[in-house]
Amino acid sequence: xxxxxxxxxxxxxxxxxxxxxxxxxxxxxxxxxxxxxxxxxxxxxxxxxxxxxxxxxxxxxxxxxxxxxxxxxxxxxxxxxxxxxxxxxxxxxxxxxxxxxxxxxxxxxxxxxx
Amino acid sequence: xxxxxxxxxxxxxxxxxxxxxxxxxxxxxxxxxxxxxxxxxxxxxxxxxxxxxxxxxxxxxxxxxxxxxxxxxxxxxxxxxxxxxxxxxxxxxxxxxxxxxxxxxxxxxxxx
Numbered sequence: 001x002x003x004x005x006x007x008x009x010x011x012x013x014x015x016x017x018x019x020x021x022x023x024x025x026x027x028x029x030x031x032x033x034x035x036x037x038x039x040x041x042x043x044x045x046x047x048x049x050x051x052x053x054x055x056x057x058x059x060x061x062x063x064x065x066x067x068x069x070x071x072x073x074x075x076x077x078x079x080x081x082x083x084x085x086x087x088x089x090x091x092x093x094x095x096x097x098x099x100x101x102x103x104x105x106x107x108x109x110x111x112x113x114x
Numbered sequence: 115x116x117x118x119x120x121x122x123x124x125x126x127x128x129x130x131x132x133x134x135x136x137x138x139x140x141x142x143x144x145x146x147x148x149x150x151x152x153x154x155x156x157x158x159x160x161x162x163x164x165x166x167x168x169x170x171x172x173x174x175x176x177x178x179x180x181x182x183x184x185x186x187x188x189x190x191x192x193x194x195x196x197x198x199x200x201x202x203x204x205x206x207x208x209x210x211x212x213x214x215x216x217x218x219x220x221x222x223x224x225x226x
Contacts, residue, residue, distance in 0.1 A: 043203060044158065045216075046215070091155075101163070105159075106157060108156070
């Protein structure tokens with residue numbers, strides 16, 4: 001079946017540093033991927049839509065200069081959290097659609113900013 | 115944009131009883147309604163979905179109903195088991211490869 005992977009699964013970094021998270025579709029091509037953020041005991045909030053070969057579309061309130069998205073190939077999207085601060089600590093999950101309507105999620109990346 | 119409301123936020127049931135989670139949506143253009151189960155620290159997993167041309171769908175102990183006129187949809191779990199304990203999210207989208215809007219989630223606890 002379709003698989004979406006993420007790397008790393010967890011990361012701890014110091015405040016002010018940047019962190020890159022990778023999302024890969026392993027057995028299908030994804031022209032569109034989605035990035036979500038989930039704080040403890042809360043729902044998944046869509047941050048942005050990653051489009052292969054073009055600029056990402058950010059949801060209202062999400063700073064595009066802080067959360068850099070690059071979708072350079074049909075199987076890879078990256079999210080870079082720049083100048084991370086403790087309030088950026090969260091569970092980041094990507095998703096993709098191997099076929100219409102069927103959204104598959106990556107396993108998530110837990111980011112802790114000290 | 116779409117707004118999905120979900121309730122209750124927490125639900126405790128005795129093993130063997132039924133559990134019902136209800137959601138409403140705002141955008142009449144939404145026509146695809148998936149339900150996800152998320153265990154602690156893991157990714158959401160699709161458990162059942164329904165499209166707007168269908169009023170009800172069932173898969174073993176899980177069923178979903180949709181009232182498109184009222185913009186309501188519900189998840190029904192019968193004969194609950196301890197392994198059903200998790201957070202359940204309803205969601206809505208216009209289908210295809212479009213973004214999905216999630217409800218706040220319902221933490222279901224099945225008491226043995």
